[in-house]
Amino acid sequence: MDFTLLHYPLCPASRAVRLALAEWGFPVELREVKPWALDKSFLNINPGAYLPVLFVNEAVLAGAHPIAEFLAEALEARKGGSHFHASKVWPAGLLKRAEARRVADWFLRKFDQEVTQVLLDEKVYKPASGIRVSPDLQSIRASRTALAYHLSYVGFLADQRRTVGGDEFSFADLAVAAQLSVMDYLSEVAWERYPETKDWYARMKSRPSFRPLLAERIAAFSPPAHYADLDF
């Protein structure tokens, strides 16, 4: 199977999928798309107007959740082949998978809507699109309040379990880490207030799948000094 991913470097759902592709050994060709300037040719591919889009040969897959489930099934299908991976996209056990999916769904849907979409839009997409509008301070404040709550929750989970999605590493960890990495790029995370969250995220950052993401920079916006530092 031939994989091509339409993505944007700071799109958290794109990041979650890139991490998953790297973790489970699916080589991919990346093509950057600007979320604030989706043209007709993109809408012909994904009329839903969102990233990421994964081409699998000629087929179009869209959205982090459908893509993650596809990778889980593709990995299962190639079992016994030449690839070996210690971890799986989802843990073993019906209820453990449901719990890992709960965490992934929370961060890909609820966290994304409440926090990342707003802050990315205000700090990166609006300025990049060239439309001159003053920042929506009320939305920014609400997003930061929500972010604090979510960061505490990640710490709570990390404290209770071996990792955030449960006792086994899974796509849930990638979905959460992808979101937090974008917030970190935008200097939105006061790590010292969330020691358990920070410990867990430091482990995530050290995974080889994270390396390409941490090395990338977008033109108009620089991350804080600690962003790519594994011992931040």
Place this chain on the structure above:
Amino acid sequence: MDFTLLHYPLCPASRAVRLALAEWGFPVELREVKPWALDKSFLNINPGAYLPVLFVNEAVLAGAHPIAEFLAEALEARKGGSHFHASKVWPAGLLKRAEARRVADWFLRKFDQEVTQVLLDEKVYKPASGIRVSPDLQSIRASRTALAYHLSYVGFLADQRRTVGGDEFSFADLAVAAQLSVMDYLSEVAWERYPETKDWYARMKSRPSFRPLLAERIAAFSPPAHYADLDF
């Protein structure tokens, strides 16, 4: 397994799960929760503060997507048991499943955020919560514009395939129909403008799983006359 669902009658994600439970023969006890008045006891169960929540014995499952995937796996696990179902939660075939999941994800995430959340909030949740705020007319207008686009897209899909999620009936159809049924309850759908969408939705409404939903009424808000009519 013992199933209890925390739901709200007009919550589209709750509806999608209720339809799925009925379609695939999982008996469930329903408990109503008011989304505009989630209390501490609910947040202890689902700190993400969203519906639906499914108790499976003592385990807590939250969110329509994780629950749908759980039901798919539970159905698979009880294969060869005493139940027989012609349809499955997802169609057969890796890419067909990815396509059905794309449609479900679009409507549970993007459509929900752009359309249903706004209109439910403005028309039902805000008035029910007793907070006196004037309606956000700009948001309502934007949601209605988005709704028109999505309704056309459903018609486009229904015209191209045997059903909206692909050629096989699947959870995708339930996710879309759940959203549209809430919009229809709120008199937001000008069906005559979307004949293909209407034909498909008429078929969905005729399924036995839909009957309990169509019979329900919430106190402060009545649906249009055609809402429960199968030949609308």
